[in-house]
């Protein structure tokens with residue numbers, strides 16, 4: 001077989017036009033798709049073998065224009081300008097063509113090989129919009145292929161055209177957009193000056209000139225280093241003066257206006273809208289969802305409903321899994337004759353890993369709920385409704401989108417802050433995202449709320465914990481923004497996409513991926529953590545305690561007690577011996593060191609150990625408690641952790657509440673801390689932040705514990 | 713009647729006459745297609761009175777009053793409610809048709 005020719009193809013377009021959807025269809029990948037702007041924040045690659053070609057597709061973050069605005073948009077611009085892919089596919093949102101064409105006009109100026117995918121053609125037809133593709137091709141000077149990533153139509157023609165553009169087998173002549181005379185004259189003059197510079201002769205001087213007139217900062221920096229800059233600057237000033245004199249404006253504005261005028265003309269020629277615009281579902285839904293009075297209640301209800309469903313629908317499924325694991329350990333136990341091995345399997349793996357796995361239904365439901373928010377188009381609405389509140393706390397409605405993502409997992413949420421333009425807003429948002437309680441903390445709440453509160457109250461206790469997280473997040477943001485992170489506030493200009501029904505397929509698919517990730521985590525990270533915990537809480541083993549227990553046992557045997565009393569005495573002795581052994585182990589000794597610090601907030605050393613190991617991943621809090629408490633049990637049959645806790649005299653409702661608050665607020669898992677460092681770029685804020693949350697978690701747990709002791 | 717976009721009421725229809733704002737913000741507003749001559753309708757304001765939502769060229773855009781301050785407009789009519797639909801006939805412009 002001959003080598004396949006590799007073509008690099010970039011997908012570029014406005015935010016939310018369906019680039020990632022198209023990318024997924026083309027390459028069979030599973031990049032995240034969502035109905036709001038700024039879903040994709042990094043470039044992603046995928047391959048497709050097509051005929052004698054190997055096409056490397058690159059999915060880019062969406063951008064409204066090639067003059068970038070927020071960090072994720074810079075990725076796109078740099079990719080298009082510096083990496084020069086062989087072919088650029090300009091993905092257009094069909095129903096929203098006019099705005100999308102602005103980027104197309106900028107691509108037209110760029111002297112690159114590109115074609116357009118007229119995406120969402122299904123919605124275009126549904127809305128009764130007719131587009132004269134042939135004529136539009138002539139005006140834009142590029143091939144246009146109607147596609148629908150949703151219905152998977154137009155994919156083959158798109159591929160065929162990509163190859164044709166690559167092979168320069170094109171029938172459409174490139175078109176050039178011309179500006180009004182003042183601008184054209186300035187462009188010619190500046191381009192002429194630039195051509196005199198040897199280094200720039202190979203560059204596209206017309207494009208550079210246009211960008212200079214548009215006050216593009218990066219091009220400024222690039223040209224400034226050459227001696228011709230002095231002349232260029234004079235010409236630019238001259239153009240400024242002319243624009244002011246003739247139009248009372250500036251070149252940047254005039255260029256934009258000319259582009260829009262061109263687009264307007266193209267729209268007029270090629271696009272027919274239905275005579276009368278019918279109200280759409282979006283219009284009706286928004287009358288309620290964005291209503292001045294109902295907007296906020298609807299928002300609160302939506303979030304409440306997600307957590308309610310997570311708990312109430314998840315609980316029966318969770319019970320089933322628990323029964324399953326109990327049956328499993330019952331079946332395995334007699335087979336394991338070696339007592340050490342038996343303890344590893346029963347107290348370690350089943351109590352620890354199984355104890356985490358039982359929450360799988362809750363986790364999946366939570367993610368289904370969140371992905372529904374993301375896919376439906378509600379995210380941008382939430383940002384709209386909540387912006388004013390966020391503004392009060394020094395933040396931005398757009399910060400709220402990553403915050404909601406943070407209910408799932410902090411890591412993608414922290415990365416999603418790249419859609420924020422202002423660096424201080426971004427830093428503040430990164431630092432408060434961990435307060436948005438993530439999915440990994442859910443097992444802790446379900447366990448504790450479920451064990452210590454009746455089912456109808458438990459879901460609301462959980463919701464209260466989540467709310468506390470949001471409140472702490474907002475207050476911390478206020479604190480940050482009014483002290484260290486003062487100054488520039490992010491402007492708020494945001495598109496609200498029409499509502500779109502997530503397809504059942506995509507929701508279920510997402511759920512499957514999340515479920516698999518959770519199981520994998522349980523089978524790797526959590527399993528490893530559990531084995532370590534088992535080892536450090538079993539060793540070193542004290543012979544002395546064994547001897548003491550043996551002598552005590554024989555003393556009881558010889559005493560003149562009744563058989564019933566003897567049995568009770570023996571049991572309590574065994575229990576004491578077990579806990580002495582635990583305290584003698586490594587884990588016990590370390591726990592004893594921490595204990596004085598956490599005693600005032602109601603925790604004993606066992607919880608202390610669980611909190612330390614919880615830094616690896618928050619689920620480990622549950623699995624550690626599962627193992628340690630199971631080891632402390634005297635009868636070998638493993639009871640569920642919830643039952644053990646309920647019967648443990650040192651564990652009360654107040655302890656449960658205090659622990660939930662502490663887990664909510666204290667240091668996030670190492671992976672999240674790592675991503676924080678990566679996104680912020682330095683350690684100092686992250687370390688300061690860690691100290692801050694430890695103190696805060698302790699204080700609020702203290703208050704919770706003391707209040708609960710008095711009130712419950 | 714000439715005024716700032718932030719002074720418009722829900723249901724008002726208007727045409728942009730100029731955009732003045734800090735450079736990057738202006739850039740973004742222009743990129744969204746809100747340029748001189750664009751007709752739009754004010755659909756609603758958010759629960760606490762800010763931001764506002766407008767409809768033009770077939771799309772829904774929200775922006776804060778502070779951003780809307782920089783946009784001068786010429787009010788051309790009133791369509792009563794917060795539905796984009798009601799801008800038929802003469803207001804069809806704000807749904808994507810020519811000015």
Ligand SMILES: Nc1nc2c(ncn2[C@@H]2O[C@H](COP(=O)(O)OP(=O)(O)OP(=O)(O)O)[C@@H](O)[C@H]2O)c(=O)[nH]1
Nearest residue numbers: 016017018019020021034038039040062148149150
């Ligand atoms: N009806 C319809 N919807 C589509 C089509 N393609 C994408 N969508 C929907 O449009 C929305 C945006 O899709 P994405 O693929 O995430 O868009 P994107 O361009 O990658 O967005 P960013 O990464 O934010 O720039 C999602 O809700 C998709 O389900 C299509 O062909 N038809």
Ligand SMILES: [Mg+2]
Nearest residue numbers: 019020039040
């Ligand atoms: Mg994307």
